[in-house]
Amino acid sequence: MITFHPTLPVLVVIVGAIALGLCIWQLVAVRGRRLAWLRRTLLVTLAVAMAFRPALPGGEVPTASIQARVFVMLDTSQSVAAEDWGSEARLAGMQEDVVEIARSFAGADLSVISFDSQAILRVPLTDDGSAVIEMVRALRPEIAQQSRGTSVAVAHDLLKTELERSAADDPASPAIVFYLGDGEHTAEEQPQSFADVGGLVDRGFVLGYGTEQGGRMRISSFNPNEDRYVQDPAGGGDAISRIDQGQLRTIADQLGVSYLQRAPGLPLADALGPMAALEGAADLDRTEQARLEFAWVLGIPIALLLAWEALSLARSLRSTRGILGTDRRAPVGGGTGVRERIR
Structure with missing residues (x-):
């Protein structure tokens, strides 16, 4: 209906x-x-x-009474198309984990920031978890022709602004930050440090996607029928994207949160459970109808x-x-x- x-x-x-x-x-x-x-x-x-x-x-989401400000930072650069999440692209794993985050923090205020060549506030803070899930499921990697290189910290300023603004509006709610990416830095300049943001963050995780062996990246294009892979301009052949765990651990240290490497079939709910019990707990047995807006x-x-x-x-x-x-x-x-x- x-x-x-x-x-x-x-x-x-x-x-x-x-x-x-x-x-x-x-x-x-x-x-x-x-x-x-x-x-x-x-x-x-x-x-x-x-x-x-x-x-x-659109299915059901759990009800809850969690009081928190949850910020999800999601990498949408071309590298998240690398096919080393099992047989799928890394973005598929990120989308699965955002769904799990939205379920675990149902009732809290959630926000989504995507970043590639630039950072975009996709969803301002909202308690509508189904809207967050729907939007993230619709995300696609950055169009290859538009890519100008990605900084792993390109979303620094936007995250800081949103944290400060939301803290002024609701100082009693803790700030929880999730950074989802592969750590691949392709911009010419060195990445900006998140150290000045760490004081605004109460808890969170940096979640890493990809493997040391890496994977080929299917080209994101305006043409939905295009089926090619990104080419290596130096060595020729298909370009390979690999996770940079050192970069991700550095970001985690700067934010003052823990780092977790993700893999297909590895549950995230166990790590999220204790964090969700800040001011209340999500009751996964009590659900409400989710909405898939069209x-x-x-x-x-x-x-x-x-x-x-x-x-x-x-x-x-x-x-x-x-x-x-x-x-x-x-x-x-x-x-x-x-x-x-x-x-």
Whole structure:
């Protein structure tokens, strides 16, 4: 069954009703432009539906009363496509562990920061664990053509800002930081130290992914059908990405947390359990329905309709310029005709 969870339901209903009413009125009243107003009516309808955040049932998540601020830092650089998480890419293991983190800290405020060539706040602090799980499952490695080298500390400033801001809003809640990556540093400059952030962190883990043998990296591309591997520009052949545990241990020491190397089939819940018992505990036997939002799907027809609207507007402007240009070139007062009659 589809459920809805609008952020501001009253505002969405009022604005949506006004906009939809205007479109329907114009659709009926303006006979010569019915196609245009039909398009706008559909556009408003889809936008309102998207604002209501439709979702389908997506399994169950445990309920809890944990009071904590949990920050998940997730590497999405090209190297997480390395196929040394069993037969899968490292990112698959990271996604599995984020699901476990969200389950263990259900009820706490969770935030997700991804980092590759740049750091992005994917999810601000929220107690909606299902939204965190859904977003992380949708993450893909950075597009190879856009990569400019990755610093393992590129998210330093963003993490520090979020920790300081959230501490000011909720100083009683402990800050827990999880850093998920392979430690591979490809930027030219040395990585920035997390030492000045360590004082803001109460607990956490640096979780390492990958093997010493390494793995090939399937290219991330705008073309979903592309099936190639990253090539080694120096030696030729497929490039190999390897975990840098020394780098990861350094980050763990700077943050003041422990380092764990991850591997397929190695449970994470045992390590998370004691940490989750800060101000409460997640009861894994009591669950609530998770939501898998699909509002983003509506963005596709909305984008197409907006493109159609923009094209229609451009054509109207060109027609208007053409009419105005013709009027400016026309003789004033029919002077030429008068001279012809005089002759």
